[in-house]
Amino acid sequence: MRRGWWIAAGVIVALLASSVAWVVIRGLSARDELLGALPIAERVEAKVAAGDSDIAEDLAELQRRTESARASTSGPVWRIYENVPVIGQNLTAFREAAQIVDDIADEALPPLGDLADEITLASLTPRDGGIDLEPLIAARPALATAAEALVAADERAADINTEGTIGQISSAVSQLVGLISDTAEVVSGLSTAAELLPPMLGADGERTYLLLFMNNAELRAGGGIPGALSTIVVTDGRIELAEQSSAGDLGRFDPPPLPATAEETEILSIPLDRFMQNVTGTPNFARSGELAQAMWAERTGQLVDGVIGVDVGALRLLLGATGPIELASGDALRADNAVDLLLSDVYARFDNPADQDAFFAAAAQRVFETVTDLEADPARLVDALATGVREQRIVLWSDDEAEQARLAALDLTGGFPESTAERTTFGVYLNEGVGSKMSYYLDFSIAVAQNVCRNDGRPTTATTIRLRSNAPADAAQSLPRYVTGGGAFGVPAGIIRNNVHLYLPAGENVFDVRIDGESVAFSLGEHEGHVVVSRTVDLEPGELAAYTVYSNGPESGNRDVIVEHTPSIRDVPVAVGQPLDCNDIPSTPGQQTEASGAGEISALAGP
Numbered sequence: 146m147r148r149g150w151w152i153a154a155g156v157i158v159a160l161l162a163s164s165v166a167w168v169v170i171r172g173l174s175a176r177d178e179l180l181g182a183l184p185i186a187e188r189v190e191a192k193v194a195a196g197d198s199d200i201a202e203d204l205a206e207l208q209r210r211t212e213s214a215r216a217s218t219s220g221p222v223w224r225i226y227e228n229v230p231v232i233g234q235n236l237t238a239f240r241e242a243a244q245i246v247d248d249i250a251d252e253a254l255p256p257l258g259d260l261a262d263e264i265t266l267a268s269l270t271p272r273d274g275g276i277d278l279e280p281l282i283a284a285r286p287a288l289a290t291a292a293e294a295l296v297a298a299d300e301r302a303a304d305i306n307t308e309g310t311i312g313q314i315s316s317a318v319s320q321l322v323g324l325i326s327d328t329a330e331v332v333s334g335l336s337t338a339a340e341l342l343p344p345m346l347g348a349d350g351e352r353t354y355l356l357l358f359m360n361n362a363e364l365r366a367g368g369g370i371p372g373a374l375s376t377i378v379v380t381d382g383r384i385e386l387a388e389q390s391s392a393g394d395l396g397r398f399d400p401p402p403l404p405a406t407a408e409e410t411e412i413l414s415i416p417l418d419r420f421m422q423n424v425t426g427t428p429n430f431a432r433s434g435e436l437a438q439a440m441w442a443e444r445t446g447q448l449v450d451g452v453i454g455v456d457v458g459a460l461r462l463l464l465g466a467t468g469p470i471e472l473a474s475g476d477a478l479r480a481d482n483a484v485d486l487l488l489s490d491v492y493a494r495f496d497n498p499a500d501q502d503a504f505f506a507a508a509a510q511r512v513f514e515t516v517t518d519l520e521a522d523p524a525r526l527v528d529a530l531a532t533g534v535r536e537q538r539i540v541l542w543s544d545d546e547a548e549q550a551r552l553a554a555l556d557l558t559g560g561f562p563e564s565t566a567e568r569t570t571f572g573v574y575l576n577e578g579v580g581s582k583m584s585y586y587l588d589f590s591i592a593v594a595q596n597v598c599r600n601d602g603r604p605t606t607a608t609t610i611r612l613r614s615n616a617p618a619d620a621a622q623s624l625p626r627y628v629t630g631g632g633a634f635g636v637p638a639g640i641i642r643n644n645v646h647l648y649l650p651a652g653e654n655v656f657d658v659r660i661d662g663e664s665v666a667f668s669l670g671e672h673e674g675h676v677v678v679s680r681t682v683d684l685e686p687g688e689l690a691a692y693t694v695y696s697n698g699p700e701s702g703n704r705d706v707i708v709e710h711t712p713s714i715r716d717v718p719v720a721v722g723q724p725l726d727c728n729d730i731p732s733t734p735g736q737q738t739e740a741s742g743a744g745e746i747s748a749l750a751g752p
Contacts, residue, residue, distance in 0.1 A: 187324060208250040241305050242318045245298050249325065253294035256287035257332070270526060271517040275383035278343045285339045292336035295329035302326070337551055345451075345548065347379040353387075354379070355441050355449045357433075358509050359425060359456040361714045362488040362582040362628075366413065366574035366646065367425035367433055367559055368456045368538065368712045369584075373506035374421070374441075376449065384517050386510055391502040392421035395444050403439035412672045412679065414644045415576050428574045428648070428711070429673070430454060430559030431549065434542025451543040454559075456712060457487050459529075459538035460512050466525035467515045470508075478508055484714055488585050492628050501627075538712050561673055564650040568705040569698065572648035573610055575711045578681060581630030583641045586616035587684075590718040593706050598727035602701030607725050609693040614641045614684035641684040645692060649676040652699025657731040659693045664731065667694075695731060 188203050270276070302322040307315040345352060354377045359369035376387045401418035409417055415426040417436055424436040434452035442448045464470065464480040472478055476486060487505055495501045516526065533539035540559045543549045552558050562572035573591050577584050589612045598605045617623055620639035629638035636642050649655070653676045658667035660682070668679045678694050698704075706721040 208254075238305050238307050238315075238318050242302070242321050245301050245305075245325065246321055249295065249298050249328075253291045253298065253328075253332070256291045270523040271384065274385065274517050275381075276342075276346060278346060278348050278382040281339050282343050282348065285336075288332065288336040288339050292329070292333045295325070295332050299326050299329040334555060337555060341548060341551055343382075345379075345543065346382050346384070348381060351378060351380045352450045353377070353447070354451045354453050355437055356386075357425070357437060357452065357454045358505060359454050360488065360505070360582075361456050361458065361712065362585040363580075364575045364577045364584040364587070364643065364711055364713065365415075365423070365425040366428045366576050366711055367430050367540070368454060369425070370422045370577075371425060371437070371454075372422070373502050373509060375506065375510070376447070377453070386513050389506050389510070391499070391506070393498060393502065395421045395440060398440055398443060401439075402443040403436055408670070408672045412646065412670045412677050413576060414578070414679070425454065426576050428559060428572060428709075429561055430537075430540040431542050431553070433540075433559075434544075438544065448544075450545070451541065453542075454540040455509070455533075456538045457484055458536065458712060458714065459533040460487070460509065462529040462533050462538070463512055463516055463526070466522050466529045467512065470511050470515055472508055472511055474504065474507075478511070483508075488582070488714060492582060492625050496625070496627070498627065536712055537709075561675060562648050562707070562709045566704075568707050569606075569650055570707040570709060571608060572646075572675075573608075573708065573710040574646045574648065575713075576644045576646070578634070578642035578644045579630040579636045579640070580633050581641075582628045583614075583616060583620075583630070583639075584643075585628075585714060586614055586620075586686075587641050587643070587713070588613045588615060588715060589713065590720075591708050591710060592720040592723065593708060594723040594725040595703055595706060596725035596727055597701075597703060598725070598730060599697065604698040604701075604703045605725060605727070605730055606696050606698065606706075607693055607729075608647060608696070609691055610645060610647070611689065611691050612641075612643065612645075612682055612684060613689045614686055616641065616686040618686050620686050636683070639686055642681060643684075644679060644681050647678045647694050648672070649678065649696060650699065651675065654697045654699075655694060656697065657695040659695075659731070661691050 302325045305318055305322065307318050343349075356375040356377055357371040358373040358375075359365070359367075360372045361369035363370040371392045374390045374392060378385045378387050398419050403418060405416065405418040409427060409432075413426050415423050417423050417426050417432075421437065421440050424433045424440070427433060433454065437452045438449055461480050461483040464478060464483055469477045469479045478486065487508060491501050491504050495504065530539065534555075534557055537559050539557075541552055541557045543552055549558065553560065562570035564570045571593060575584075575589070589610060592609045592611075593606060594609075595604050595606045597603070616639060620629060621637065624639070626638070630636060632638050634642075651674050655667075655669055655676065655678050658665055658678060658680060660680075665680065670677045670679070676696075678696075680692065682690050682692055684690060708719045708721060710717055710719070
């Protein structure tokens, strides 16, 4: 009897050992297949994003690997071991990841493979002054199917619980989840583009857009001051640059065709509604578009279907794709000289602002013609456009509400900084306060330090904006009056004046503002649900000012920090995530004034 018991026990132990070995072997096999699938999936995602048609072989290999991984992590024995403490959570997470990736390979990627030979970068790049819209229209159903499957997979992947799993499992699952999220974003963007582009490019009838060339030598919150203007007419994909004008030609609007709100007037210290040059004085380009459309219609009688903003930084990016462009003036416009030529040299060359605008408009027109006639490398062109959009150097507003909502989802419309439960988003925006072109000599950087220093758990944040003037010491004498402002608004020539606006989430409590360590008066207001701290900062040639705002968050605990800012001529360094030393927090609050505040904010009366 005892011998029989030992035999039975031995059989059970052997079965357990063999089943454990089965799970381990299959788990290792699934791990190898999934890790091997990662670089292939990354290649497919990169090719889809770049419009590369050669994905059939990669897709077949990816499907083989994901199917093998799914098979290795399925079956009753595997499910039984998912209930074992510690081990089980690792097996569950790996099984769920394998299933999701296999579903993507079977459901989402095949439609993209079918499109691979029809939709390429070359097919989406302007040629002979237009874009062939038929392939894009035909691709809509397949892209929608792929996007829907990927978004669903992304939601499932986000629910995979890796808490308590071993490092190898959590790392592998994290990589897979990240790749799924990235791919879903890319394909959803392509699907949205396939829906948006044809009608916006005149597939359903002619469209007309107002193009604002934004001059970063005079900063506005949304980028640069609009100078040269053009209208673009698009019909069935064909793009034509039509009438050219300038913001100066439109003059002053009194009364304004679309009045500024009380918040805009109070917070932004700039008359958005009186001059075309000021419509970008708000960080929200949707509002800029509405104002520009109303002003253009008032002066010309033409109601445009949308407004596009492009700054000199965007032109520089596009020149990187087109190569040098010869101008009628004999200048060679290149990526490495566009900023200097268009935002500095032109003012030394021409005294008359109308001549400056004409030169700028002619340069922009040549870049436009080159881009729309396929004289640019397709891959580099797409990269330049994507970078311009990401840096908000290329922004777009549509008069069609449904289109505008989808453009906003693609971050094509600028807009106010939006915070979520996971992150806090700050916005740093500058409005030049002299009516000069001295922003060419301005550099600024942003740093955000945060820590929980209060008993209530609410984080304290120090947001520091460092501004430096690189103007020559004799700027007042050596630079043209048009560049320095010539003493306008009571500001001595050569001084750089900026109205600096920091947008914070609703409920943020601002308790001190300091410049170079000294507490200063500041104005506080509210704009579209955001707390806004404003202060005018003047810089003499060579001067550096460190402008720091101290605030307490509305909720407990630190969150990820994102910073959005005015696009400048040069890159703006942004540093986030540094811990704030609680001993450095001011104990005495600074002096708060009203939003329109007692001279703390410079009121710019005109262009």
